[in-house]
Amino acid sequence: MVAQVPVLDHPAEAELFADVLTCEAWLPAGWRGGDRQLPPQAGEALLRSIATAEDARSSDEGDERNELPQAFQRLEAKVDLMLNLIGRLARQQADALPLRAVRWSHNGLRIDSMQAWNSHLGDAGVALIEPASWLSDHLELPARVIGELATTDGQHHLWLRFAPLSPGLAEALDRHLFRLHRKQIAEARQARQG
Structure with missing residues (x-):
C-alpha cells in the first residue's frame, strides 16, 4: 500500500526535501535526545544487509524463481513467516518503536505523532x-x-536534519531510499491498474 503522508507548508520541508529523492512510509520511528547507543558502523551494516537480501529476493521474483525447486520456494516462504513472527514479537516489547508516518530523504526526516515531542530547535539526538x-x-x-x-488535527510533526554521515552510511542510505522510492512507484502503478 502506498503511504499517505502529507506534504506540509513549513520551511523545514523545503530544507530537507526540496530537489532530492523523498520517500513516504508508515514505519516504526522515533526520536531520542542524547548520543547513539549503537556504533556508527551498525547502521551501514544494517542497510547493506537489507540491500543484499532485497536484491536477492527481487532477482528471484523473475522467471528464475519458477525454475527453483519447490522445496526451496517452501523453505523461503517458511523463513519469511518466521521473520514476520519474530518481528511482531519484538515489536510487542515495551521499548518497541511506534508505527508513525515518516517522510525522509538523505538530508533528514519528518516524523508525525499524536503526542507532543517535547523538543526544542537545535536539540541534538538520534533519529530511530x-x-x-x-x-x-x-x-x-x-x-x-x-x-x-502541532496542527489542528492533533498531529505533532518533528523535522530532523541528519548530522554529516560517513560516506559508506550516506551511500547505503541513498541506495535504500532509491529502493523504497522505486517500490512506491511500482505500488502506485499497480493501484491505478488494479
Whole structure:
C-alpha cells in the first residue's frame, strides 16, 4: 500500500526535501535526545544487509524463481513467516518503536505523532527508524531538530536534519531510499491498474 503522508507548508520541508529523492512510509520511528547507543558502523551494516537480501529476493521474483525447486520456494516462504513472527514479537516489547508516518530523504526526516515531542530547535539526538517492515531492527542516525509543528488535527510533526554521515552510511542510505522510492512507484502503478 502506498503511504499517505502529507506534504506540509513549513520551511523545514523545503530544507530537507526540496530537489532530492523523498520517500513516504508508515514505519516504526522515533526520536531520542542524547548520543547513539549503537556504533556508527551498525547502521551501514544494517542497510547493506537489507540491500543484499532485497536484491536477492527481487532477482528471484523473475522467471528464475519458477525454475527453483519447490522445496526451496517452501523453505523461503517458511523463513519469511518466521521473520514476520519474530518481528511482531519484538515489536510487542515495551521499548518497541511506534508505527508513525515518516517522510525522509538523505538530508533528514519528518516524523508525525499524536503526542507532543517535547523538543526544542537545535536539540541534538538520534533519529530511530526501522528501515524494513520484515526486520525488527532499527537505524540510529545522529540528527538535530530543525522544526516542530502541532496542527489542528492533533498531529505533532518533528523535522530532523541528519548530522554529516560517513560516506559508506550516506551511500547505503541513498541506495535504500532509491529502493523504497522505486517500490512506491511500482505500488502506485499497480493501484491505478488494479
